[in-house]
Amino acid sequence: MTEPVFPSIAIIGTGLIGASIARAAAEYGAAGSVNLYDVSDDVRQRAAGLGLGDVAETLQAAVADADCVLLCVPVGALAAVAAAAVPHMKTGAILTDVGSVKGEAAAALMAADDGRVHIIPGHPIAGTEQSGPEAGFATLFRDAWHILTPGPSTDEAYLAGVDALTRFWQALGSKVETMDSARHDRVLAITSHLPHLIAFNIVATAFDMETVEQGEVVKYSAGGFRDFTRIAASDPVMWRDVFLTNKEAVLECLGRFSEDLAVLQRAIRWGDGDMLMREFTRARTIRKAIIDAGQDSSAVNFGRNPHLDKETGES
Numbered sequence: 108m109t110e111p112v113f114p115s116i117a118i119i120g121t122g123l124i125g126a127s128i129a130r131a132a133a134e135y136g137a138a139g140s141v142n143l144y145d146v147s148d149d150v151r152q153r154a155a156g157l158g159l160g161d162v163a164e165t166l167q168a169a170v171a172d173a174d175c176v177l178l179c180v181p182v183g184a185l186a187a188v189a190a191a192a193v194p195h196m197k198t199g200a201i202l203t204d205v206g207s208v209k210g211e212a213a214a215a216l217m218a219a220d221d222g223r224v225h226i227i228p229g230h231p232i233a234g235t236e237q238s239g240p241e242a243g244f245a246t247l248f249r250d251a252w253h254i255l256t257p258g259p260s261t262d263e264a265y266l267a268g269v270d271a272l273t274r275f276w277q278a279l280g281s282k283v284e285t286m287d288s289a290r291h292d293r294v295l296a297i298t299s300h301l302p303h304l305i306a307f308n309i310v311a312t313a314f315d316m317e318t319v320e321q322g323e324v325v326k327y328s329a330g331g332f333r334d335f336t337r338i339a340a341s342d343p344v345m346w347r348d349v350f351l352t353n354k355e356a357v358l359e360c361l362g363r364f365s366e367d368l369a370v371l372q373r374a375i376r377w378g379d380g381d382m383l384m385r386e387f388t389r390a391r392t393i394r395k396a397i398i399d400a401g402q403d404s405s406a407v408n409f410g411r412n413p414h415l416d417k418e419t420g421e422s
């Protein structure tokens with residue numbers, strides 16, 4: 108077996124993502140030892156029971172020996188956790204995160220910078236609608252993108268840190284890209300954040316209609332609506348924080364989306380079949396182009412936990 112990328116890592120927040128990193132790092136030999144900490148007593152006990160690593164009683168104890176500290180908490184908690192962690196970290200260690208929004212995450216991490224650690228924000232584009240340590244699985248990051256948004260430093264030690272973190276995520280199976288955090292937030296607003304908002308909204312609308320239609324909405328729900336309900340089952344705290352911290356980019360996308368929806372609404376009202384054909388054909392072509400380019404990682408990861416997928420019975 109090859110040398111681990113990091114002799115020791117600390118994972119703060121042992122939910123879906125933290126537990127998946129712990130399992131993957133152990134399974135693929137990416138870290139020599141894995142320390143864990145979660146603010147919740149109950150989650151800490153469950154993480155220990157699952158054998159995810161050495162569960163510490165305090166954040167300070169978890170990070171003290173780590174060569175890389177991975178913050179896997181909701182975006183809104185990053186600033187406080189980073190501020191509490193950095194003074195106890197080793198000089199030269201890496202501080203990264205997995206937050207779904209990067210501008211705010213980078214600002215939260217940078218605010219804690221004391222000049223001794225290397226701050227390299229990151230985001231795995233892989234997940235499911237589930238949360239908690241039991242939901243984690245080692246193959247979550249396989250073939251998924253991992254976006255790093257490093258700072259502007261050209262310091263040799265910092266660049267060596269970026270290189271090590273890249274190798275860590277590659278060892279977990281990810282394809283790593285670096286990107287400017289503002290660009291990340293614009294891209295993710297349309298590809299991930301807006302789709303989640305639409306799912307939360309359509310499920311709520313259908314539920315309200317159900318009281319009128321006496322159960323028929325859910326009873327006859329076809330595949331499309333079921334897919335929306337899966338996404339809408341995602342963690343409310345995590346998604347509240349995403350929308351609070353990527354406000355501008357999401358509102359921009361929502362504005363464009365509403366305009367385009369109004370065009371379809373108008374076409375339906377006026378019976379403009381040509382317009383509907385044009386729009387639907389274009390969407391179909393786009394989907395085909397995505398598949399042909401091999402970008403459909405959803406088929407690999409999203410929503411497919413081999414340990415928990417009760418619907419398909421996969422194991």
Ligand SMILES: NC(=O)C1=CN([C@@H]2O[C@H](COP(=O)(O)OP(=O)(O)OC[C@H]3O[C@@H](n4cnc5c(N)ncnc54)[C@H](O)[C@@H]3O)[C@@H](O)[C@H]2O)C=CC1
Binds near residue numbers: 120144145232239
């Ligand atoms: N769920 C998903 O599909 C994905 C989530 N992410 C990001 O990963 C991060 C974690 O998300 P999940 O693992 O899904 O959430 P989760 O809800 O499964 O786990 C989060 C854990 O953080 C803990 N926590 C909260 N505040 C804390 C604090 N101050 N100190 C220590 N622990 C604390 C919670 O107790 C919880 O156990 C979020 O920032 C999210 O944006 C990124 C990619 C995919």
Ligand SMILES: O=C(O)C(=O)Cc1ccc(O)cc1
Binds near residue numbers: 231233299410
């Ligand atoms: O489950 C799904 O469909 C997802 O889209 C998972 C996901 C959620 C948040 C992210 O920042 C990245 C991936």
